[in-house]
Amino acid sequence: MKRTPVPPPEPTDEELDRYILTRYALLGIDVSVLPESDADAPMDLERLLANGRSILRQDVEAANFTIDPQFNLPVPHPAPFVAWTEAEQ
Amino acid sequence: MSAREPQDRLVSRRWFVERMAWVSAVAAGSAGLPAGAAGADRRAGAGEARARIGRGLRDVAVRPGVQQDPTEMTLAETVALVRRGLVRPEEVVEAHVDRIERFDGALKAYADRPTRGALLAEVGRTPSDGPDAALRGVCLAPKDNFYTADLLTEGGSLVYRGFRPDYDATAVSSMRAAGGLVVGKAQMGNLAGGRAQVYGTTTPTTRNAWSPDDDAYSPGGSSSGTATAVAARLAVAGLGTQTGGSVIGPGNRQGLTCIKPTFGRVSLHGVIPLSYTRDHVGSMARDALDAAILLQVIAHPDPNDPRTLGLPPAPDFVRAATPFPGESPAVRWPTRVGVWPGYLEQDDGAVNALRRTLVERLVRTGNVTVVGEVSLPDQWDELTGSPLGGSHGDPTAFFIEALRRDVRDFGDRLPRFLNGMLQSADTYVKVQQARMLLLHRMQTQLFSQCDVVLTEGTGPFDGTGLPVLGMPIGVQTDEGTGLTVPVGATLAARPFAEERLFAVAAAWQAVTDHHRRRPPDPSV
Numbered sequence: 001m002k003r004t005p006v007p008p009p010e011p012t013d014e015e016l017d018r019y020i021l022t023r024y025a026l027l028g029i030d031v032s033v034l035p036e037s038d039a040d041a042p043m044d045l046e047r048l049l050a051n052g053r054s055i056l057r058q059d060v061e062a063a064n065f066t067i068d069p070q071f072n073l074p075v076p077h078p079a080p081f082v083a084w085t086e087a088e089q
Numbered sequence: 090m091s092a093r094e095p096q097d098r099l100v101s102r103r104w105f106v107e108r109m110a111w112v113s114a115v116a117a118g119s120a121g122l123p124a125g126a127a128g129a130d131r132r133a134g135a136g137e138a139r140a141r142i143g144r145g146l147r148d149v150a151v152r153p154g155v156q157q158d159p160t161e162m163t164l165a166e167t168v169a170l171v172r173r174g175l176v177r178p179e180e181v182v183e184a185h186v187d188r189i190e191r192f193d194g195a196l197k198a199y200a201d202r203p204t205r206g207a208l209l210a211e212v213g214r215t216p217s218d219g220p221d222a223a224l225r226g227v228c229l230a231p232k233d234n235f236y237t238a239d240l241l242t243e244g245g246s247l248v249y250r251g252f253r254p255d256y257d258a259t260a261v262s263s264m265r266a267a268g269g270l271v272v273g274k275a276q277m278g279n280l281a282g283g284r285a286q287v288y289g290t291t292t293p294t295t296r297n298a299w300s301p302d303d304d305a306y307s308p309g310g311s312s313s314g315t316a317t318a319v320a321a322r323l324a325v326a327g328l329g330t331q332t333g334g335s336v337i338g339p340g341n342r343q344g345l346t347c348i349k350p351t352f353g354r355v356s357l358h359g360v361i362p363l364s365y366t367r368d369h370v371g372s373m374a375r376d377a378l379d380a381a382i383l384l385q386v387i388a389h390p391d392p393n394d395p396r397t398l399g400l401p402p403a404p405d406f407v408r409a410a411t412p413f414p415g416e417s418p419a420v421r422w423p424t425r426v427g428v429w430p431g432y433l434e435q436d437d438g439a440v441n442a443l444r445r446t447l448v449e450r451l452v453r454t455g456n457v458t459v460v461g462e463v464s465l466p467d468q469w470d471e472l473t474g475s476p477l478g479g480s481h482g483d484p485t486a487f488f489i490e491a492l493r494r495d496v497r498d499f500g501d502r503l504p505r506f507l508n509g510m511l512q513s514a515d516t517y518v519k520v521q522q523a524r525m526l527l528l529h530r531m532q533t534q535l536f537s538q539c540d541v542v543l544t545e546g547t548g549p550f551d552g553t554g555l556p557v558l559g560m561p562i563g564v565q566t567d568e569g570t571g572l573t574v575p576v577g578a579t580l581a582a583r584p585f586a587e588e589r590l591f592a593v594a595a596a597w598q599a600v601t602d603h604h605r606r607r608p609p610d611p612s613v
Contacts, residue, residue, distance in 0.1 A: 023510055029492050031507075042291050042500035045529035055511045058476035062516040065477060065523070066597045073110065073529055 178226025258359025265542025341577025352554025419455025
């Protein structure tokens, strides 16, 4: 019998932090040089991760936004036509 | 094209939406875009622009005695007085360098400067007449994210520490080709964000010209140094860049008149990038006419920046910013002015009073119809808020190697440059779709109600490439510092409506003197 999908539990801060650090590591970016938590430093790991978590959670908002796939922006018609010449490459 | 109509009535709205969609689509591949057609004039239109300045300023009024202090002269007055032989360009340069040497230790507007001797030698090489002398003796302060071959270009950041490009940004090159002088590279917020700081720290550097003895009152960001230099008479005008309010913000905080033109009007070649789709070069000056003159010089197609190609040619901004003749002030073209919802109902009573005076004065201005509060386009909050109104991926794309080298170089701006790594492709696509939908609705729903709108922030106009102008409307007492500081108004309009914005500002400035107020000197 098929199991009915249920929304998975919202990821914790800790899970998102691991995801963020893994993503940066994958790209070869070392964020471990930042101080762990230092309000006097221009940036620390704590603030960086808090910001990253906020960005990830905003993805949900963006996903929830729908644009009618049948909507198209108006374009100029008939289109102006210019020959593609050798000079233009 | 009819000379009697402003350009915003002559350009297809659909075409501009399509153009901006193209910019979004090519953002990822911008580095691979071809340059302009072979053999094209590298600065097509620039010569005509300089000639236009010559014609437009032939009869410009000059305040009596202003030449006693050449740093007080506006750009228009400098051009007129130098041309009439009443002031020598060398005198203008000497006066500015004297003032910079006396006060920039306190104001910290500049990051790097040429020597006095180098500037005087440059004046000596400038032709004394003709289009190439249009800005002869004019002392200018580009933000430190414009490449300059003779000066450091550090972008206010450790990321670019010690960087000396081997060519000038196109906008700088255009100013210099017209005889303008770069008296210094203006300090700026770290990689075009926030107020100017000691690189890699949060210690402020540049002071607001209206707060010359301490740094408590922010100069605004990120074109902080240019705003301070122009307001404090350490330069007559300057170049800023705006991705999210960075020209209009500091301009309004320091009593300047600034314009962020339509996307593509000014080349971004040789400007440290932040966003391929949102960066703009703007002119920062003392009044509408000066801002128009500088924009006239730098607004032209550049084969090195495809975003400038195929646009309507720059119209006569100088003429648009010249007060319309007549007995009472009038805007050059019939113009409907809208008011942003809640614009006149702020918590700050002083700001409200100044805004009311502005609106009341506009009601009495010829050719102006104030249409009252406008209604905002559908889904305004969703389309302009976070995340759909954002641009997280844009700066990340340019800086991957620098991020790998050392993230600490990005200082307090690091999240802005790393965040793009976390945004999904789905979100990025929706951000682009939302931006085009917003642009479409701003043109069909907002600018169907008015030609110019008095607005709060610039964000939605930055993201959609629409022109914005800031101008002073009075002063207030800052609660935090007790200082007397300028208050600015922000006006926005449809694509290619710079003429109309200049015309409204010129009519306002013909009957007010807020743009003539001068901040106190530092106590040194």
